[in-house]
Amino acid sequence: MSQDIHRRSWVASANGHPDFPLHNLPLGIFSPPGASPRGGVAIGEAIFDLKAACAAGLFSGAAADAAQAASGDSLNALFALGAGPRRALREQLQELLGEGASAQPRLEAMGQALLPSLASCTLHLPARVGDYTDFYVGIHHANNVGKLFRPDNPLLPNYKHVPIGYHGRASTVVASGTAVRRPNGQTLPPGAEAPSFGPSKRLDYELELGVWIGPGNTMGEPIGIAQASEHIAGFCLLNDWSARDVQAWEYQPLGPFLAKNFATSVSPWVVSAEALAPFRTAQPARPAGDPQPLAYLFDEQDQAAGALDIELEVLLQSATMRALHLPPLRIGLSNTLNMYWTVAQLVAHHSVGGCKLQAGDLFGTGTLSGEHAEAYGSLLELTGGGKQPIPLPSGEQRSFLEDGDELILRARCQRDGLSIGFGECRGLILPAPSAG
Amino acid sequence: MSQDIHRRSWVASANGHPDFPLHNLPLGIFSPPGASPRGGVAIGEAIFDLKAACAAGLFSGAAADAAQAASGDSLNALFALGAGPRRALREQLQELLGEGASAQPRLEAMGQALLPSLASCTLHLPARVGDYTDFYVGIHHANNVGKLFRPDNPLLPNYKHVPIGYHGRASTVVASGTAVRRPNGQTLPPGAEAPSFGPSKRLDYELELGVWIGPGNTMGEPIGIAQASEHIAGFCLLNDWSARDVQAWEYQPLGPFLAKNFATSVSPWVVSAEALAPFRTAQPARPAGDPQPLAYLFDEQDQAAGALDIELEVLLQSATMRALHLPPLRIGLSNTLNMYWTVAQLVAHHSVGGCKLQAGDLFGTGTLSGEHAEAYGSLLELTGGGKQPIPLPSGEQRSFLEDGDELILRARCQRDGLSIGFGECRGLILPAPSAG
Numbered sequence: 001m002s003q004d005i006h007r008r009s010w011v012a013s014a015n016g017h018p019d020f021p022l023h024n025l026p027l028g029i030f031s032p033p034g035a036s037p038r039g040g041v042a043i044g045e046a047i048f049d050l051k052a053a054c055a056a057g058l059f060s061g062a063a064a065d066a067a068q069a070a071s072g073d074s075l076n077a078l079f080a081l082g083a084g085p086r087r088a089l090r091e092q093l094q095e096l097l098g099e100g101a102s103a104q105p106r107l108e109a110m111g112q113a114l115l116p117s118l119a120s121c122t123l124h125l126p127a128r129v130g131d132y133t134d135f136y137v138g139i140h141h142a143n144n145v146g147k148l149f150r151p152d153n154p155l156l157p158n159y160k161h162v163p164i165g166y167h168g169r170a171s172t173v174v175a176s177g178t179a180v181r182r183p184n185g186q187t188l189p190p191g192a193e194a195p196s197f198g199p200s201k202r203l204d205y206e207l208e209l210g211v212w213i214g215p216g217n218t219m220g221e222p223i224g225i226a227q228a229s230e231h232i233a234g235f236c237l238l239n240d241w242s243a244r245d246v247q248a249w250e251y252q253p254l255g256p257f258l259a260k261n262f263a264t265s266v267s268p269w270v271v272s273a274e275a276l277a278p279f280r281t282a283q284p285a286r287p288a289g290d291p292q293p294l295a296y297l298f299d300e301q302d303q304a305a306g307a308l309d310i311e312l313e314v315l316l317q318s319a320t321m322r323a324l325h326l327p328p329l330r331i332g333l334s335n336t337l338n339m340y341w342t343v344a345q346l347v348a349h350h351s352v353g354g355c356k357l358q359a360g361d362l363f364g365t366g367t368l369s370g371e372h373a374e375a376y377g378s379l380l381e382l383t384g385g386g387k388q389p390i391p392l393p394s395g396e397q398r399s400f401l402e403d404g405d406e407l408i409l410r411a412r413c414q415r416d417g418l419s420i421g422f423g424e425c426r427g428l429i430l431p432a433p434s435a436g
Numbered sequence: 437m438s439q440d441i442h443r444r445s446w447v448a449s450a451n452g453h454p455d456f457p458l459h460n461l462p463l464g465i466f467s468p469p470g471a472s473p474r475g476g477v478a479i480g481e482a483i484f485d486l487k488a489a490c491a492a493g494l495f496s497g498a499a500a501d502a503a504q505a506a507s508g509d510s511l512n513a514l515f516a517l518g519a520g521p522r523r524a525l526r527e528q529l530q531e532l533l534g535e536g537a538s539a540q541p542r543l544e545a546m547g548q549a550l551l552p553s554l555a556s557c558t559l560h561l562p563a564r565v566g567d568y569t570d571f572y573v574g575i576h577h578a579n580n581v582g583k584l585f586r587p588d589n590p591l592l593p594n595y596k597h598v599p600i601g602y603h604g605r606a607s608t609v610v611a612s613g614t615a616v617r618r619p620n621g622q623t624l625p626p627g628a629e630a631p632s633f634g635p636s637k638r639l640d641y642e643l644e645l646g647v648w649i650g651p652g653n654t655m656g657e658p659i660g661i662a663q664a665s666e667h668i669a670g671f672c673l674l675n676d677w678s679a680r681d682v683q684a685w686e687y688q689p690l691g692p693f694l695a696k697n698f699a700t701s702v703s704p705w706v707v708s709a710e711a712l713a714p715f716r717t718a719q720p721a722r723p724a725g726d727p728q729p730l731a732y733l734f735d736e737q738d739q740a741a742g743a744l745d746i747e748l749e750v751l752l753q754s755a756t757m758r759a760l761h762l763p764p765l766r767i768g769l770s771n772t773l774n775m776y777w778t779v780a781q782l783v784a785h786h787s788v789g790g791c792k793l794q795a796g797d798l799f800g801t802g803t804l805s806g807e808h809a810e811a812y813g814s815l816l817e818l819t820g821g822g823k824q825p826i827p828l829p830s831g832e833q834r835s836f837l838e839d840g841d842e843l844i845l846r847a848r849c850q851r852d853g854l855s856i857g858f859g860e861c862r863g864l865i866l867p868a869p870s871a872g
Contacts, residue, residue, distance in 0.1 A: 131607050136690060156688050161631050162622055166690040167603035167697065171567050171792040172655055181656035183789030186598055186730060195597045197730045200789075219608055219699070220617035220869065246789065252592050254572060254602040255691025261603065262790040263655070294622060294633045296871075353619030353636075353682065354698040354869070356607040433656065433790070435732075 005278050005418055008099040010108075011115065013044030018412065019421030020044055023278075025093050026269035026422070027075060027234065029124040032116045037124050039070030039078065042269055042423070043097055046115040053114060058096060058103065062088035075127045075212075075270065079233040080359035082215045086233070090274060123268035125175040126236070127212060127360040132173055132264065133350060134208075134240060134364040135165040139340040141367040144381045160291050163341040163349045165366075168240075169261035173362060176237075176267050176425045182403060182432040183262040185246035199432035200243035202386060203401040206367040207314050207377030207409055209336055210238035210266050211343055213361040220354040225299040228344035231357065234270035237312075237409045237425035238364045241265070244380055244400070266362070267409070267425035275420055279413035280306035286340060293345070296352050302344040308336040310422075311412050312368055314377065319404030320394040328408055329393055331382065334375040338368045403431045441714050441854055444535040446544075447551065449480030454848065455857030456480055459714075461529050462705035462858070463511055463670065465560040468552045473560050475506030475514065478705055478859070479533055482551040489550060494532060494539065498524035511563045511648075511706065515669040516795035518651045522669070526710060559704035561611040562672070563648060563796040568609055568700065569786060570644075570676060570800040571601040575776040577803040580817045596727050599777045599785045601802075604676075605697035609798060612673075612703050612861045618839060618868040619698040621682035635868035636679035638822060639837040642803040643750050643813030643845060645772055646674035646702050647779055649797040656790040661735040664780035667793065670706035673748075673845045673861035674800045677701070680816055680836070702798070703845070703861040711856055715849035716742035722776060729781070732788050738780040744772040746858075747848050748804055750813065755840030756830040764844055765829055767818065770811040774804045839867045 008015050009022040020026070020042040030040045030047050038051035051071040053059065059067045066089035069077035078086065096103050107114055136142055139159070146154030158164065174180075182203055186195045214233035217223050223231055240260060247259030283306065292298070314332035321329070341349075343363075351357055369377040376382045379400050383389055389397040401407065406429070411422035444451050445458040456462070456478040466476045466483050474487035487507040489495065495503045502525035505513040514522065532539050543550055572578055575595070582590030594600065610616075618639055622631045650669035653659050659667055676696060683695030719742065728734070750768035757765070777785075779799075787793055805813040812818045815836050819825055825833040837843065842865070847858035 131605055158624075158631075158685055158688065162686050164686070164690055164693075166693050167605055169567055169603055169791060170606070171652075171794055171797075172790075174655070181790050184658070184732075185789045188594075194727065195594075195730065197732060216607075219610070220866075222620070222869065243789070249594055250598050250600070251689075251691075252594065253691075254600055255687075255689075257600075257602050258785070258789040258791065291630065294631065296620075296633060349694070353621045353679070353694040354608075354617050355605060355694065358607055361607075430656075433658065 007094065009043065009097045010099050010101060010104045011044050011046060011097055013046065017044045018419050019423055021420060022094060022097055024271065024275045024420040025090055026271045026275070027070065027078070027126065028269045029074060029126050031122040031124070033120050037073040039075060041093060042118065045118050047118055047121055048093065048097065049114055049116065052110070056110065059089065059092050063092040074360070076360040079127060079212060079214045083230050086272065087274060090272065123175060125173065125266065126268060126270050129170040129173045130358040130361045132168040132170040132362045133165050134168045134366060135163060135346055136366040137163060137339045137341045137346070138366045138368040138377065140338055140371050141369040141377060141381065144369060144376065148385050161294070163346055165350065166255050168264060168364070172261060173264045173266060176265055178265065179428045179430050180241055180263045180265065181430045183243050183246065183258065184432050184435045185243055185258050186249055187245040188249045195249060198435050200246055201400065202244035203429065204242045204244050204379045205314070205401065205407045206240035206242055207312055207332060207334060208238040208240055208364040208367060209310065210236040211346070211363040212236065212270055213357050213363065214359055216356060216358040216361070217351055219356040222354060223347055223351045223357070225297060225302060225344050225348035228347035229273065231347055232273060232343060233359070234272045235276065236270060237267040237411050237422050239265040239407065239409055239425055239427060240364055240367070241427070265425050265427045267422050269423045271420070271422055276308060276310070276413060279309050279415055281309040281337070282306050283337060296348055297345050299344065302342055308339070309413060310336040311414065312336065313410040315408040315410070316398070317406045318392055318394060318396055318402065320396055321392060324394055326393050331390060332374070332376055334368050334370045334377055336368060338370055339365055401429050403429050405429045443530065445479065445533045446535050446537065446540050447480050447482060447533055449482065453480045454855050455859055457856060458530060458533055460707065460711045460856040461526055462707045462711070463506065463514070463562065464705045465510060465562050467558040467560070469556050473509040475511060477529060478554065481554050483554055483557055484529065484533065485550055485552065488546070492546065495525065495528050499528040512796040515563060515648060515650045519666045522708065523710060526708065559611060561609065561702065562704060562706050565606040565609045566794040566797045568604040568606040568798045569601050570604045570802060571599060571782055572802040573599060573775045573777045573782070574802045574804040574813065576774055576807050577805040577813060577817065580805060580812065584821050597730070599782055601786065602691050604700060604800070608697055609700045609702060612701055614701065615864045615866050616677055616699045616701065617866045619679050619682065619694065620868050620871045621679060621694050622685055623681040624685045631685060634871045636682055637836065638680035639865065640678045640680050640815045641750070641837065641843045642676035642678055643748055643768060643770060644674040644676055644800040644803060645746065646672040647782070647799040648672065648706055649793050649799065650795055652792060652794040652797070653787055655792040658790060659783055659787040659793070661733060661738060661780050661784035664783035665709065667783055668709060668779060669795070670708045671712065672706060673703040673847050673858050675701040675843065675845055675861055675863060676800055677863070701861050701863045703859050705859045707856070707858055712744060712746070712849060715745050715851055717745040717773070718742050719773060732784055733781050735780065738778055744775065745849060746772040747850065748772065749846040751844040751846070752834070753842045754828055754830060754832055754838065756832055757828060760830055762829050767826060768810070768812055770804050770806045770813055772804060774806055775801055837865050839865050841865045
């Protein structure tokens with residue numbers, strides 16, 4: 001583990017903060033009270049305002065370019081600059097905010113103008129999403145869902161060769177906290193001969209890691225796997241809301257469409273690969289004995305860097321639980337170690353046929369379930385397709401999400417008493433619009 | 437048929453022009469020689485420059501707003517204004533360019549500054565594509581492709597209830613004339629146990645109608661089918677390039693991904709619903725006796741408006757044919773009458789669960805094959821999955837596209853000796869990048 005993870009900050013709330021210590025420094029877009037959206041960095045219980053910092057001339061060189069690019073209402077321009085300027089910004093931020101920084105008196109004097117409290121700010125989507133792609137790299141999820149349909153042969157023959165993915169809907173990617181309206185749609189009720197229309201009765205979440213893409217590529221010119229990490233801007237949490245009854249009726253032969261495109265929620269902070277690096281494990285992403293990936297998907301350094309080791313948590317709070325002041329119930333605890341493919345493999349695969357990636361594109365990993373029920377990442381898996389509802393502390397039970405339910409995702413890396421976190425990805429379910 | 441379809445223009449090349457008479461007036465983005473991209477209108481062998489016309493104060497009221505919105509390098513702002521201003525612009529253009537217009541001497545005096553020749557200009561993608569969706573409404577194509585996999589039961593049970601669609605890749609939608617590089621990818625060769633990597637050996641085109649979306653909707657608030665036509669900005673040709681061998685190996689269970697996302701070509705001109713209206717037929721979109729659509733997909737006026745009746749043509753010219761000065765060979769002649777769903781039904785379906793559409797979104801209809809071989813819209817169908825190659829006049833034959841082949845789509849409406857056209861959608865196949 002590198003030394004700087006232990007470094008303390010003069011921003012007192014950062015030291016020992018479970019999510020945002022000096023080591024993390026995730027980027028996001030926020031509005032200070034009464035002001036316009038701009039880039040910022042979470043530090044303890046405050047946000048470091050990159051626009052204000054730029055105006056005060058706090059950065060130099062590539063870091064100044066990066067901070068300038070992050071002064072607008074999206075991080076796309078910063079993502080497009082690439083890993084070099086982003087890392088330079090991170091280094092100067094660790095200097096400026098570190099204990100004993102020579103700039104400390106000047107920065108403290110700027111007060112709320114430079115470091116507004118997190119609680120006073122509004123958080124936004126960090127970037128305009130160009131294209132959104134959802135993968136399927138959670139091998140236990142693929143297995144669990146496959147078993148529901150094909151008990152003897154749950155994994156399809158391509159799974160261990162192709163990082164399976166499909167295109168999602170960019171226009172409905174929303175920031176944590178945006179309420180999600182239950183979709184109406186066509187379904188074929190069990191035993192019915194003809195479909196009917198109305199609110200989805202099997203509304204679900206999917207626990208995923210999100211990946212923000214940095215600089216893209218020219219159409220027709222793939223990104224080699226050895227270069228892939230330079231094209232990754234950072235990570236977030238992602239909830240791929242899913243209407244299972246709509247999905248079951250519509251998805252043949254071209255995949256999910258309306259079952260997924262009504263909403264996708266992401267956490268607002270972009271956590272960098274640099275912040276996650278000390279928490280990676282040596283555990284290989286794929287079991288020994290599995291087929292060797294094709295050459296375009298294999299890179300020694302990518303394998304040697306180890307797997308992302310991020311603990312992922314799902315919590316549910318119903319309207320009744322809120323009324324009774326019962327805290328959200330943890331219904332899943334998983335880990336990114338359940339990814340069958342590395343993120344570098346996803347970037348290399350996505351572009352290998354010439355598809356153009358662009359700064360601000362978003363990937364979802366697919367549902368990251370573990371092998372056993374306590375680590376499942378969707379209600380579909382947890383309730384066996386709705387057959388075994390889970391009990392809530394309010395005396396209610398859930399097969400699928402009900403109106404008024406709030407679903408909360410959290411993520412954290414922990415080691416040697418230190419931790420960094422992603423913050424939350426929240427969404428409250430609103431009733432469907434009148435189905436006319 | 438309305439009267440104005442017979443009206444003549446003082447732009448002599450427009451009268452009797454098979455594609456761009458006064459009645460058509462399609463919108464596009466073009467660059468005059470040595471100048472920046474801006475909006476324009478095709479008229480005969482010229483382009484009416486909306487930026488120059490705006491600067492000269494040629495429009496008033498809503499038409500002036502529309503022309504102003506079309507003066508930049510994309511039509512998104514014009515599309516967002518909606519059908520009212522777009523129709524006002526069309527009416528004033530028909531006035532200005534009509535025979536006997538009082539403005540004629542002044543406009544003629546502006547010469548090439550207002551009406552550069554089409555041949556001297558570069559055409560671009562008409563709008564920045566927000567999201568791109570590909571449907572599957574060509575029922576004969578669905579039948580033909582289904583037969584290759586399921587001879588006894590080619591149409592899946594949902595086909596006549598759900599307008600099947602899926603999300604495509606927006607970043608690789610390109611204008612006609614952009615060369616397309618053959619993709620490398622993973623395939624499972626016949627009989628092989630493990631996949632291999634290299635250039636696609638089964639590269640294909642798909643003949644589709646494209647639909648440009650005008651004003652969008654708020655997330656969570658569907659567009660009712662009765663309002664759908666107000667959300668359609670216009671139509672183009674679309675070629676959904678497809679790597680069949682990549683598709684066969686990757687598409688289970690989530691649909692096509694790398695097999696399609698390397699390129700999608702569109703024709704540059706946006707033909708309006710107003711221009712197409714006189715050519716619609718009373719023929720219903722779906723055969724009597726088929727299941728009645730659910731209420732959200734049914735509108736009396738939409739049915740009464742009749743089906744789009746646009747002749748669609750596919751031509752192929754190989755490198756050898758070009759060298760021998762042999763003209764492109766027509767390999768398909770189909771019609772939009774092969775659409776099982778109306779475009780209004782597509783808009784209503786896409787948004788019914790709350791998905792947000794935005795100005796500049798693009799829909800493809802899916803391959804519009806006819807029932808018989810001369811009307812097939814892909815090589816997959818024409819050659820029976822590659823088994824019966826088609827002969828070319830050069831003595832060559834084709835199972836799938838080869839490097840150096842150029843594929844050309846054309847579309848035209850004809851009635852009573854009058855016609856309007858879409859212009860062309862061209863793409864030349866370049867060799868795959870070295871597969872390392």
